[in-house]
Amino acid sequence: MAIKLHPSFAVHPGAWLRTEIVEPYGLSVTIAAEKLGVTRQAMSNLLNGKAALSAEMAIRFEKAFGVRAETMLRMQAAYDLVEARAHEDEIKVERVAALA
Template identity: 40%
Template sequence: MTRNSDRCPSHPGALLREDIIPAIGKPKTEIAALLGISRQHLYDIMAEKKPVSPEVAVRLAKMFGGAPLVWVRMQGAYDAWHAARAVDVSGVPTLFAAE
């Protein structure tokens, strides 16, 4: 099964907002405090205004289980998808290793 390359990967904040935090049933302010980040920082991540940094990824993995790399990869996929559409690479040549 291949992923549609025209579809933007989910921002980790969407996963938090739509699935994880509602399933936990705790207020967002309490989640932010338990994570050791400000309420505004958590809200910005959930609104997809801020990325999940590696430091926050470690905290999310500890709180909700799993590995920090899952969060980092999710953020990286989201960022790379947007960069591939925003950065003009028409003047950058493609180089190949000499044989």
């Protein structure tokens, strides 16, 4: 039996990073972007949930704040899966049978 993640547990990592890291450190989006060596637009898109967290960005946050990149990437994967499950009935595939 597979364990299903309740949608309420899947938080976009950008929202979490904003509320748990960026804001408590008193950083603006612009300053956070400068410190991590990315554009303001890239940081804004991530923190506002408009862009996914990349492996590179996760490493940048890890180096700057000490949060494990793997943890943040698991958050992204969980969020992506819940988003896909929300419309899984629209995903049409043909079941493949084993040849042997």
